Amino acid sequence: MTVSLDLAEVRQRRQAALANGYALLRVHAHGKRPVAENWQNGELPETLLNVTQKTANTGMSCRGRRVIDVDCDDPAVVDQIIAAAITYLPANPLVRRRPGSSRLALVYAADGEPGKLVAAGDKGKVEVLGKGQQLVVDGIHPSGVKLEWMQGRSPATVSADELPIASEAAIQSFLSACAPILRTSDPVTSQGNFPLRPERFASASLVSDLSGGLEVLHWFDLLAPTEKRNIVKACLDAIDNRQSDPRDRWLQILFAVGDASARGCPDAEQLALEWSKNGRGWTSNHDFDQAWNSFRRGKITVGTLLHLGQNGGVDLALWRPAIVQNPLPGNGIDACVQTPPTSAKSPASRGAISVANLPATPPKRKWLYGTYLVRGAVSLLVAPGARGKSTWLLAVAIACASGRAILGTRVFGGPLRVLYINAEDSTDELALRLRAAMQHHGLKDSDVAKLHVAGADCLSLTLLVANRGQPSLNITGWNDLIVQIDRVEPDIVLIDPLVALVGGVSLNDNSAAALMIGKFVSIAAERKIAVLIAHHAAKNREATSAEAAMGAASLVNLARICLSLEPLAEGDAGKVGLAPWDARSVFRIIGTKQNLSPPNATDDWVRLTSVDMLNAEPPIYPHGDSVAVVEKFIPNPTSAVFPAPVIAAALQAIGKASPPLSPFGRASGTSAAAVISAAIAPHLLGHASNANAKAVLDYLIRSGQVTVQPVLVPRPGRGPYTRNGLVLVGSRTSTGVP
Numbered sequence: 001m002t003v004s005l006d007l008a009e010v011r012q013r014r015q016a017a018l019a020n021g022y023a024l025l026r027v028h029a030h031g032k033r034p035v036a037e038n039w040q041n042g043e044l045p046e047t048l049l050n051v052t053q054k055t056a057n058t059g060m061s062c063r064g065r066r067v068i069d070v071d072c073d074d075p076a077v078v079d080q081i082i083a084a085a086i087t088y089l090p091a092n093p094l095v096r097r098r099p100g101s102s103r104l105a106l107v108y109a110a111d112g113e114p115g116k117l118v119a120a121g122d123k124g125k126v127e128v129l130g131k132g133q134q135l136v137v138d139g140i141h142p143s144g145v146k147l148e149w150m151q152g153r154s155p156a157t158v159s160a161d162e163l164p165i166a167s168e169a170a171i172q173s174f175l176s177a178c179a180p181i182l183r184t185s186d187p188v189t190s191q192g193n194f195p196l197r198p199e200r201f202a203s204a205s206l207v208s209d210l211s212g213g214l215e216v217l218h219w220f221d222l223l224a225p226t227e228k229r230n231i232v233k234a235c236l237d238a239i240d241n242r243q244s245d246p247r248d249r250w251l252q253i254l255f256a257v258g259d260a261s262a263r264g265c266p267d268a269e270q271l272a273l274e275w276s277k278n279g280r281g282w283t284s285n286h287d288f289d290q291a292w293n294s295f296r297r298g299k300i301t302v303g304t305l306l307h308l309g310q311n312g313g314v315d316l317a318l319w320r321p322a323i324v325q326n327p328l329p330g331n332g333i334d335a336c337v338q339t340p341p342t343s344a345k346s347p348a349s350r351g352a353i354s355v356a357n358l359p360a361t362p363p364k365r366k367w368l369y370g371t372y373l374v375r376g377a378v379s380l381l382v383a384p385g386a387r388g389k390s391t392w393l394l395a396v397a398i399a400c401a402s403g404r405a406i407l408g409t410r411v412f413g414g415p416l417r418v419l420y421i422n423a424e425d426s427t428d429e430l431a432l433r434l435r436a437a438m439q440h441h442g443l444k445d446s447d448v449a450k451l452h453v454a455g456a457d458c459l460s461l462t463l464l465v466a467n468r469g470q471p472s473l474n475i476t477g478w479n480d481l482i483v484q485i486d487r488v489e490p491d492i493v494l495i496d497p498l499v500a501l502v503g504g505v506s507l508n509d510n511s512a513a514a515l516m517i518g519k520f521v522s523i524a525a526e527r528k529i530a531v532l533i534a535h536h537a538a539k540n541r542e543a544t545s546a547e548a549a550m551g552a553a554s555l556v557n558l559a560r561i562c563l564s565l566e567p568l569a570e571g572d573a574g575k576v577g578l579a580p581w582d583a584r585s586v587f588r589i590i591g592t593k594q595n596l597s598p599p600n601a602t603d604d605w606v607r608l609t610s611v612d613m614l615n616a617e618p619p620i621y622p623h624g625d626s627v628a629v630v631e632k633f634i635p636n637p638t639s640a641v642f643p644a645p646v647i648a649a650a651l652q653a654i655g656k657a658s659p660p661l662s663p664f665g666r667a668s669g670t671s672a673a674a675v676i677s678a679a680i681a682p683h684l685l686g687h688a689s690n691a692n693a694k695a696v697l698d699y700l701i702r703s704g705q706v707t708v709q710p711v712l713v714p715r716p717g718r719g720p721y722t723r724n725g726l727v728l729v730g731s732r733t734s735t736g737v738p
Contacts, residue, residue, distance in 0.1 A: 005029075005056045005139060005146075013138055013156040014048050014058055018483045021160035022137075024048055027057035030140045034059055038307050040132060044475065045482040046526070057139030060155060062129040064113055066166040068093075068106040068174075069135070072124030075102045077181060081126060084177040090164035095150040098141050105135055107155075108166035119175045121184030128171055132248075220302050221263055228265040231316075232257060232302075235309025236275040240467030245281035251291060256305035258295035263302060313472030313515050366528075368416060368492060369400055370409040370604070372589070373530040375491070377560035378520050384537045387565050388587060388608055388630065390422070393494050393534055394437050395606075395630045400492055401451035406441045407606055408632040417450045419490040421481075423500035427455030436611040436627035452488045459484065462503035464516055471505045471512035473519060485527065493524075496534040517558040537564075566590055568605075570691045574702070576605065576635035579642055580695040581684070585609070586633055607633035642696055645683045647705075650696050651728060653679035654706060659713045660725030663697070672697055672726055697726075705729055 017024055023042025026035040035055050036043055042061045068085060072078050085093075085106060094107035110130060117128040129135060137155050140146055149157075220228065239253060254272055261268030269292060276288055310316050366375035373379055383389050399406045403414025422430050430453055438448065461481055465474045485493060495501070498516075505512050524531045556562050567587045570580035578586060588603040609631055613624040653675050654661055661672040677693035684692065700706040711725035 004053060007051045007053065007056060010056050010058065010138065011049050011051045013154075014051070015045075015483075015486055016156035017058075017060070017137070017154075018045055018048070018479075019487050020155060020158065022155045023061035023063065023479075024137075024155075025059040025061060025134060026055040027059040027134075027136055027139065029054055029056045030144070031057065031142055032059075032136050034134060036307070037304050038311065039134065041475070042479070044479060045486055049486060057136055059134040060107075060137045062133045062135060063131045064110050065130065065163075066108040066110045066114070066171060067129035067133070067135050068108070069127040069129055070104050070106075070124075071127065072182075073102060074123060077123045078102045078104070080181045081178055084174055084181065088170050088174040088177060089166050090170070092164055093166075094153050094155070094158060094163070096135070096137065096147060096154075097150060098143070098147050099145050101143075107135070107163065109160070109163035111165055111167045114168060114171075117171065117175060119178050119182060119184060121179070121182030123182045126175065126178050126182065128175065220260070220306065225264055225266050228260065228263070229267055229271070231309075231314075232260050232265050232268060232305065233271055234314050235305050235312070236271055237470055238309045238312030238314045238467055238472050239275075240312070240465075240472075241275070241279035241281070243280065245279035247281060250276065250279060250281060252300060253305060253308065254288075254291055255295045255300040256302055256308075258292065259297060259300060260302040260305060262297055265302075311473075311475050312467055313470075367412050368530050369396060369411055371591075372396075372409070372561065372563060373400075373492060373532055374560065375530050376525050376528050377530060378517065378524050378558070379530065379532045379561040379563060380517075380556060380559040381532060381534045381563045381565070382537050382556075383534075383565040387567065388606075388628070389534045389565060390425075390496050391433070391437075391608065391628050391630050392565065392589070392606065393496050393532070394420070394433055395441075396532070397451055397453075397492075397494055398434070398437055398441065398443055398448050401448040402443055404441075404443075404447075406443075406632070407604075407630065408634075409604065413491075415448075415450050416491040417489060418452065418492045418494065419484060419488045420451065420453045420494045420496075421459060421461070421484075422454070422496050423456050423459075423461060424497060425455055426457045427453070430455045432613065432615070432625060433627055433629075436613055436625075437629045439613075440609070440611045440629045440631065452490070454484065456500070461501050463501045463519070464503050464505040464512055466503075466505050471509055471515055473515055474503060477501070477503075478519065482523070485523070485529070491529055493529055493531045494534075495531070498533050498535040514558060521558055533559075561591065564590055570695065574695050574698050576633075578635075580689075580692050603635075605633040605635060606630045642699060643683065646680045646696060647700070649679045649683055650676050650693075650700060651705065654700075654726050655728050657726070660711045660727055662723060663708055663726055664724070 014024055025039040025043050026048060027033065028035060036047075039059070040061060040063060048058075068089070070078055070081055072081065089106070089108065096105040096107070097103070113131045115130050116133055117130070119126045136147065138147065220231075223231070236253075236257070241250065254276070257265075257268050257272040272292070273285075273288055276282060306314075306316060367373070368375055381389055381393070395407055397418050397420045399409070400411050400414060400416045401418045403411050403416070405411060420430075425433075434453065438444070459480065462474050462477045463481070464471050464477075466472075499507070502512070502516065507513050507516075520531050520533065523529070565587045566589075568576065568578070568583040570583045573580045573583040573586075576586070585608045586605060587608075588605045590603070607630065608628055610626045611629050612626050616622055616624045654672070657675060661675055663672050673690040673693045676697060677688040677690055680693065680696060681688040697706070701708065705728070707727055707729050708724050709727050710722050711727070712720045712722055713725075714720045
C-alpha cells in the first residue's frame with residue numbers, strides 16, 4: 001500500500017523547522033533526490049511552503065551541521081557505533097530512524113562548515129555529512145516507511161541553536177573508533193575534492209540533480225542569440241566569485257555556460273573566461289582551457305546558471321518569452337517539458353486583456369489604517385532623523401493591533417495582526433518605548449495580543465549584498481524575513497529603518513532600490529499584507545516632497561503610498577491654536593505624492609509628549625526614564641493660546657507706543673516685533689524671539705483686539721507722513737488721520 005503524507009502537516013513541520021533556524025529543501029516524494037538544482041543553502045520559504053504530493057519529502061542542508069549517517073544493517077555493529085558516538089561525541093543529538101531498520105542518523109552542529117567524511121569497511125559505512133550534502137528529515141523512505149525521530153526531537157521541535165556542537169577533533173576520534181568496528185584500515189576519507197572530469201564532478205553530491213534544469217527552463221532555446229548572450233552575461237555578473245571561489249562551484253558554473261554555448265549562445269567561452277579571471281581562485285588560462293574542453297553535455301545544464309543568476313537578483317522575466325506556454329513541436333527537449341497549467345488569472349499575467357473581461361464590480365481597496373496602509377501594497381514613510389518616525393510607527397503598531405483609533409486614524413477590520421521590526425534599536429529599548437506608549441494610551445498586553453516585535457539584537461536582517469560591484473538580493477536575509485512573516489501571518493509589517501537593511505549597498509543605485517522595494521512589493525502582493533517602511537530623508541531636499549527620500553527615485557516610484565512627517569512651523573502655530581514655542585512638538589502626516597496644501601485644522605496632527613516610566617534602579621539610577629510618545633493633537637484656531645500675562649503685556653506695549661507701532665517697521669523704536677518681544681520676555685523666562693512676538697500679534701489681530709489702521713506720524717523739521725500702525729480696538733488713541 002502506498003503511504004502518503006498530510007500536506008498541511010508537512011507544511012506545518014517545514015514552517016516550524018524554518019523558524020528553528022534550519023535550511024530546508026524539497027525532496028522528491030518516496031525518495032532522496034532534491035527537487036531544485038542549487039539546493040545547498042536551502043530554498044526560499046515561499047517555495048518550501050507550496051507543498052505537493054510529488055515534493056512532500058523534506059531535506060535539510062548539512063551546511064554548518066555534522067550528520068552521522070550510519071549505513072549498516074547489522075544491529076550488533078550499529079550498537080558498537082552508537083557506543084563510540086556516546087564516548088566521543090556530545091550528548092543529546094537529534095536521532096532519525098526508520099521502522100524495521102537498524103540504520104540511523106545523528107544530527108549535531110558543526111564547528112565551521114566542514115565537508116563530507118567517510119569511514120567504510122566490510123561491515124558497512126559511516127558517513128559524516130557536511131557542507132554540500134543534505135539529509136531527508138521528513139517524509140517517506142524509498143522502502144515505503146515513514147521516517148521517525150526519537151523522543152519527538154526533530155528540526156521541527158528543536159532549535160538549531162540547541163544542537164550540540166561536534167568538533168572536528170571529536171569527529172576524527174569517533175571515526176577512528178569506528179574503523180575496527182567496520183573492519184577498515186582507512187578510517188577517514190575526504191570527498192571534498194573534485195577532479196576536472198565532468199562525469200565525476202556531476203556525480204558528486206554537490207550537484208546531485210543539476211540535470212533537471214531543462215525541465216522548467218527550456219525557454220532558453222527559444223531566445224535569439226543576442227538575448228542568450230545577454231542573459232548569460234547578466235547571470236555571471238550576478239554571481240560573486242571575488243570573495244569566495246571554490247573550485248567545485250567554479251566548475252559547476254563553467255559547465256553550465258558550456259551548455260549555454262552548445263545551445264547557441266555566442267561568445268560564451270569569452271564570457272566565462274572574463275568572469276573566471278575576476279575570481280579569487282583564478283589559476284591560469286591553461287587551467288581554464290583544460291576545464292572548458294572537458295565539458296560534455298548532459299550532466300549540467302544552462303538551468304544551473306539561470307537559477308544561480310536568479311538567486312543573485314537577475315529578473316528572468318525580462319527574457320522569458322510568452323511562447324513557453326506553447327512549446328515548439330520537434331524540439332528535442334519537449335518530452336520533458338511540462339506546460340504550465342492554465343488558471344483563471346493567466347490572461348492577466350500574459351498581457352493585455354479586453355475591457356469586457358474585467359470584473360463588472362472591481363474589488364474594493366482593502367484599507368487597513370486610514371489611507372496610509374492598504375492590503376497588498378507598500379507604503380514608504382520619509383522624514384529626517386529625530387523627527388519622530390519611530391515613535392509614530394510604534395503608535396501605529398499598537399493602534400492597529402488593538403483596533404483603536406488612538407491617533408484619530410481609523411483601523412479597518414481591527415484588531416489586526418502586526419509584525420514590527422526595528423533594525424536599529426535593541427529589544428530592550430523597543431520594550432521601553434512600547435511600554436511607555438501602551439501606558440500613555442491605557443492599553444494592556446491583552447489589548448495588543450496580536451502585536452509581534454523584533455529588535456536588532458534578535459532579528460538581524462541584511463537584504464542586499466554587492467556581487468562584483470553590482471547589487472543583488474541576499475537570499476539568506478529574505479529567507480529570515482519571510483520565515484518571520486509566515487510564522488506571525490501578519491496583516492501589517494512595519495520596518496524601521498530601511499537603511500539598516502541594505503548591508504552597505506548604496507541606495508543611490510536605482511537597481512539596488514528597485515531590487516529591494518520590488519521584492520517588498522512582491523511579498524505584499526503575494527501575501528496580501530500591507531508593508532510600511534521608514535526611511536531617512538536626504539539632506540538639502542524639501543522634506544515633504546516626493547523626491548525627499550534619501551537614495552534613488554525607485555524607492556518612491558515603486559511604493560504605492562509615500563508619506564512624510566511635516567513639523568509645524570513656528571509662524572503657523574497660531575493657525576492651529578498653539579503658541580510658537582510649542583510648535584516643535586507637533587507634526588502632521590501628509591502624502592507626499594498628492595498633498596501640497598498649507599497647514600490647516602483639518603490635517604492629521606499628532607503631538608510628541610513624554611511619559612515618566614517607573615523603572616528607576618536606585619541608588620545608581622534614582623529616577624525612571626522619560627520616554628517620548630505621540631498622541632492625537634486637535635487644533636483649535638480660536639483658542640487663547642497665550643497666557644493672559646503675555647497678552648496683557650503685548651496690549652500694554654501697543655497701547656503706550658507713540659507714534660503707533662508699525663507692523664512692518666524695522667527700526668528698533670517702531671518695529672512691533674521688537675517692542676512686543678521685549679514686553680513679553682519677562683513672562684517667558686526672560687526670552688522671547690521675534691517669531692514669538694509675531695505670533696502673539698497675529699493672535700491679537702485675528703481675535704479683534706488690535707487693528708491695523710493708517711496713522712499720522714510726525715517728522716521733526718518736516719511735515720508728518722501717513723503709514724499703517726497698530727491701534728487697540730475700542731481705544732481713544734487718535735490716529736491723527738481725518
